[in-house]
Amino acid sequence: MATDLVNTSPTVRGAAGEALLGPDALAAFLGEHDLRPDAVAGGRALTEDDLFQVVLLRREVRAIVETETEEQAVAGAAVLAGRAGLVPVLRRDADGGWQWYVPTAPDAPLADELAALIGIGLFGVVRALGHERFRACAAPDCRGVFVDISRAGRRRYCMPELCGNRLNVANHRARRMGSVAR
Secondary structure, X not given: OHHHHHOOOHHHHHHHOOOOOOHHHHHHHHHHOOOOHHHHOOOOOOOHHHHHHHHHHHHHHHHHHOOOOHHHHHHHHHHHHHHHEOOOEEEEOOOOOEEEEOOXXXXXXXXXXXXXXXXXXXXXXXXXXXXXXXXXXXXXXXXXXXXXXXXXXXXOOOOHHHHHHHHHHHHHHHHHHHHHHO
């Protein structure tokens, strides 16, 4: 979720621009991450203020992903986790499997609830995979950052379907032009 939130920024998306254009776009983003907007926003509709606060959170998350050391990443994640989070717990889901739950204060703003969720997730990445999984996009014309949670740990692009594809097309065209020039 941290990577996807950062990737909604016009800094990353370039000409595609801002992805979170309004409360409806924010609701769609939450839905893509199996978060019901009515559940994380205290049962109310999302507002422009929710959107503004999430955009500010996006900057905080990017700064954490860009940290130079594990200690900095852990400290940043702790700040996020503490914004609205209570003690995380494991509970059985409807299928009997264990699921993490990050309870939040009943009156916590949406951005603080997302901060708590993302903070706990970043803790998990540092603990299980290491800080070296916090990376900058390898595409030369991209300013994106991401957290690589792939099994092999070889992800190179913040948005493989966009940045990786763009680079592959450019390389293909360059090879094609090289063979035409011969």
